[in-house]
Amino acid sequence: MNKKLLSVNNKEVKELFQLTLKSKYRKNSNTFLIEGLREIKLAINNNYQIKYILFCPKIISENVLHNTINTTIEKIEVSIEVYQKLAYRNSTEGVIAISNFKDHSLQNLKLKSKTPLILVIEAPEKPGNIGAILRTADAANVDTVIIANPKTDLYNPNIIRSSVGCLFTNSICIGATTEVISFLKTNNINIYAASLEATELYHNQNYTKPSAIIIGTEDKGLSKEWTDNSFKNIIIPMKGKIDSLNLSNAGAILIFEAKRQRNFS
Secondary structure, X not given: OOOEEOOOOOHHHHHHHHHHHOHHHHHHHOEEEEEXXXXXXXXXXXXXXXXXXXXXXXXXXXXXXXXXXXXXXXXXXXXXXXXXXXXXXOOOOOEEEEEEOOOOEHHHOOOOOOOXXXXXXXXXXXXXXXXXXXXXXXXXXXXXXXXEOOOOOOOOHHHHHHOOOHHHHOOEXXXXXXXXXXXXXXXXXXXXXXXXXXXXXXXXXXXXXXXXXXXXXXXXXXOHHHHHOOOEXXXXXXXXXXXXXXXXXXXXXXXXXXXXXXXXX
């Protein structure tokens, strides 16, 4: 008989619930939850190691699940009560995967392009912003997203939800700011640091060469370490009453200008 998890008081269910709540628990177990058919398929297609899949037959049948995700991964039936306890989203598809982490070490990054376009985000905190910028990075097909001095667990459920699975489609690395700057300089990649104190307009730069666009948070901006080590400090001109853009909006403007110069290749 196939394994089933039918009670919210089951020890395994309680442990899985902790994965939805605590970054420390996810890190210690090296696992996280992926909710939704599209997200699970994207994770599988991008070489995430799925341990097993939970499905609620009151929402999705095992046959539909098998036809949608045609893998040999173990599938475990759960009750509607168990599913609702573990599900993060209000709209639901009845399926959750348990996956291992990927290695996001900067030292393992191998650039495939001779003229890479890299997006670096320094110290982002809000999961929704991180998810949105990952959607932008996917749409622009940047070579790599690097998160410098991360303040939020990459596998936070809200990052997965707000990225609509783009967490899995992007090449993502994590490192300290000093480490990231060293990597970029070693690989002869021009650093364009977005700063409110800059005078160089973003659209007057040449991004056709190996380039890294660096953005910081709305409230704090970039650290001095970036602006001191950049090739150019750039600014998006602001004509209204406020002096900064949302992280994902600023990233989209800068990245798509670079892609425009590259004929969107």
